[in-house]
Amino acid sequence: MTGTPLKLVLFDVDGTLVDSQGTIVACMAQAFAAEGVIAPTREEILSIVGLSLPQALAQLAPAQSEAVQAQIVEGYKIAYKATRERMGPDHSPLYPGARACLEALHSVPEFLLGVATGKSQRGLDGLIDGHGLHMFVTRQVADHHPSKPHPSMVLTALTETGVQPEHCVMIGDTTFDMQMGRAAGVTTIGVDWGYHPSGRLDGDYLISDYSALLPLLNDIWKD
Structure with missing residues (x-):
């Protein structure tokens, strides 16, 4: 008998989690x-x-x-x-609903949370410490990877967590995030409150509020 497979929820940072x-x-x-x-x-x-x-x-x-x-x-x-x-x-406030959403996701036993960002390691660590967001088990930053939309960040996060691509989503506000996720073979979710026009994102899904994320994930992974 096998248990419920782990799911990896990857977030971009600027324009997705925080308004910087x-x-x-x-x-x-x-x-x-x-x-x-x-x-x-x-x-x-x-x-x-x-x-x-x-x-x-x-x-x-x-x-x-x-x-x-x-x-x-x-x-x-x-x-x-x-x-x-x-x-x-x-200097980079959280978007409305972001903290509550992260806490809700973090409470789901099979969900792992991660970050894939163009920020530096120092910048990301400072942001996480400042907002008290210590729930990310994998943190992929610009210091260690080619720039988005190269899939390196997502592929490394999958390797670190042992999660299969079909059990991972990449959430972001830019075309770079969507292209990166697609190149890595994971499901992409665009957010319409960030820095690229939502009509250009071309993700698998699009949300307009953080309250929609958990129900969407449950639907994506209902089987």
């Missing part, structure tokens, strides 16, 4: 200004959220040399760290 757009836009503008380069628009900056920073800067500042792009990346990291230390968890 104000901090991201302000810190990116500061980093560009420090190099004397005109900053992209808010919409342009939000369009690259989810990518690792070098890939993001390659898209945001294609006319600049790799050296200048690298300087902007470092400037952004410094600005973001300073903002996080000054504001604490308020």
Whole structure:
């Protein structure tokens, strides 16, 4: 007799669990200004959220040399760290319903929770500590993987947890999240409150509120 198989629920972070757009836009503008380069628009900056920073800067500042792009990346990291230390968890508040949803999912014995994010290890750890979200058993970050939409983060999370792809979902707000999940062979769930227009997400499912997630997962895995 076999027990109920473990299920892995993977979350993107920025634009999915937390609303960090104000901090991201302000810190990116500061980093560009420090190099004397005109900053992209808010919409342009939000369009690259989810990518690792070098890939993001390659898209945001294609006319600049790799050296200048690298300087902007470092400037952004410094600005973001300073903002996080000054504001604490308020620099990236949780979306409404996120904490209650995570706690509900965490209470289901066969559910494992994880993160797959373009944030750095330091940034993610600071966010988790700040919000007290110590329920993620696998944490995949930009430091250790190719940028989304490469499936490395999801595949590694599956390996770490021993969960099969058909028992995993990837939840995110960007096309990068959906493409990453699809490339890894897992079910994708888009959220419509994040940084990419929901009409572009093309996930397997789309939710508009965190209260819809647990019922959806129960339906996906009802067999």
